[in-house]
Amino acid sequence: MPGARAVLVGTSTYTAGLPQLDWSAANITDLYDALVDVFDPGGLHALVDPPTTQVVFDRLNLCASSPADILLFYYTGHGLRDDDDRLCLALPGSVDVPRHARRTSLPVDSVLEILRHAPAQHRVVILDCCYSGLVLDSPAAADLHLLSATNRTRKAEYRTEARNTEFTGELVRLLEDTSGPLDLGTVYGHLDRALRGRGLPRPRQRCVDHSAELVLRPSRFPSA
Incomplete structure (x- = not known):
């Protein structure tokens, strides 16, 4: 798809007490392959266990520095809440203490600010982490299409025997198994039905104007 760029970030290895998440590394690998x-x-960037926020910001700023049709940011890992109940995206050295969460993690507000000012026609944020619905409360989320794995208070789900988290695993299956074009509204509808049908947290979506009609992936196979 011409003019499409994405930054996929996943944190699976933690050094300051958070549980390890092998599923995050697999999520990045499989979503990258699907997209x-x-x-x-050169427009699809995957970062697994970035050591600092600056590594993420540098890559995101690079993708946001020139006009694009689509600019997408995806995160998978632990979601933390700071002492103002704002969402922070955990990095390897993040500390799960509200007063330290913002200092040691990737504040989602900072990510959204970069996207909000990017000269892209469509800007999309997909978050697969606990409390990811808090992104809906960010003032910097205006004019961005948002898709979160869960609401403001629930944790994201995974099965110990599975390769992927529940949300991203379902997203990857949809991208791989559907031959026709997939727009964001169809993606959300499928995830909502599939995850709720298994008793899992309901994903959340916020659209901007007609952003649900944005085609995330054209037809997977050329027509005969």
Whole structure:
């Protein structure tokens, strides 16, 4: 898809007391593979266990520095809440203490500010982490299409025997198994039905104008 860029960030290894999340590394690998034919050559960036916020900001700023049709940010890992109940995206050294969460993690507000000012026609944020619905409360989320794995208070789900988290595993299956074009509204509808049908947290979506009609992935296979 011309003019499409994405930054996929996953944290699976933690050094300051948070539980390890092997599923996050697998999420990044599998989502990258499902999207690699959608984005511009060199436009799809995967970061696993970035050591600092600056590493993420540098890559995101690079993708946001010039006009694009789509700019997508995806995160998978632990979601933390700071002492103002704002969402922070955990990095390897993050501390799960509200007063230290913002200092040691990737504040979602900072990510949204970069996206909000990017010269992209469509800006999309997908979060697979606990409390990811808190992104809906951020003032910086205006004019961004948001998709979160859960609401403001629930944790994201995974099964110990599975390769992926429940949310991203279902997203990857949809991208791989559907031959026709997939717009964001269809993606959300499928995730909502599939996850609720298994008694899992209900994902959340916020659209901007007609952003639900945005095609995330064109037809997977050329028509005969």
